[in-house]
Amino acid sequence: MSHHLPHEAQDGPGPVRGPAVIVRLAAIGAVVLTAAAGFAYTGGWLTPGRLSPERVVDALEANNGQHPGFRRNHAKGICIAGTFTGNGAGPTLSKASVFAGAEVPVIGRLALAAGRPAVPDETSPVWSMALRFLPADGDEWRTGMNNIPVFPVRNVEEFAGFLAATRPDPATGKPDPAAVQAFLTAHPATAAALQTIKAAPPAASFATATYSGLNTFRFVNAEGEEAAVRWSMVPEQTETERPAPSGPNYLFDELIEAVGQGQLRWHLVVTLAGPGDVTADPTVAWPPDRQRVEVGTLTVASVEGEDTGSCRDVTFDPLVLPAGIEPADDPFPAARSAAYAEGLRRRDGEAKRPSAVQVSAVRAGESG
16 A cells, blocks of 8 residues: 655745734644653753753643543553554664564553643644564664644743743733744754644544654664665555644544444654765755655554553653664654653652543544
C-alpha cells in the first residue's frame, strides 16, 4: 500500500504580522513549549541554582494545576500495543536488533501535548506518539515523536524567553501580541520554525498523522559506519476530512473505534543528514531531497485506557537506546530524560485517578 512522506515546507518563512496570526502562532508555540519544559535541566545549559528537573516539574504544575497521578505534561493519552517488523533495510544503517526482521512487541502511547488530563481534544493542536520497542534480546528502544515538523526554539535560553513572551494574560487567557511579536522579531529562527509548523497541513485524526522525532541521533551499523539521522512514523491510513468535534474526547473516541475495526499501521522512515545539515538545532528542517529509508512497519492492534494500561507507568525516556542508536550533539534528549525521571518519581507516590478517555465506554457505545 502506498504512503506519503512527511510534509516539509519548501518556501521560506514570511513575515509574522497581525494580532490574530501572532496569537495563533503563539498558541501553537505555547503548547509545544509547555512540552519543552521537560527539556530544561542542569545538564550543562544552566547553572544548578537557576533551574533543575525538580523546578521544571514545579513550573509545569504551576502552569497546568495540580493533577495527582497524571503525567505533568502530555497528561491526556491512551495506551497502544502492537508490533514492529523490520523490512531488511534497517541493518545497513543500524545494528539495532529491532531492525533485524523479527516481529518485535511494542507498547506505546498516543497523547495530547498538554498538562491537563481533561483538556478537550480540540484545544491541543500538538499530538504525540511514544513507543517502547521490546526485542527478544532485551536491547529495547524508546522514542517520543510529535505531529509537527520542527521544534520552535534552538536552545533553553530561547525557550525561557519564548515561554515568558507567550504566557497567557490572566485577564484574557491569551498571550500579549506585542510581547510575542517582540520576541519573534528578536528571534528569527523561532519565527521561521513557527511558520514551518503553521504551513504543515493538520491531520484529521491520530490514525492519519505523521509523528516525527524532532531531535537528531546517530545510527551505527555492524561495520561501525555512522550516520546522523532523524525519523518519522508515516501513516498507511489515508487522510480524510477532519470531523467537527463531537465531544471533549472525540479524537480518542475515533481512535478507539478505528482500532476496533482493524489494525492501524505506520511506516518508520529514517532521514539521513546531508553534508552541512544542522544536527544540534531542531528548529531547522533538513532539505526535502535528503535520502529517506523506510526500515519497517509499526502495527497497532489494540488500545487500553491508562488507568490500568501497559503504558501507565512507563517513561518514554529518549536515552533508552539499543546498541546501534546513539545520542548525537543535540542536547535535548538528555534534558528530557532527567525531567521525565522526576515526573515519574512524583507519580509513583500518588494515587492513580480515572482517565478522561475510557475505552470501555466507547466500546459499549459501539455495541449499543
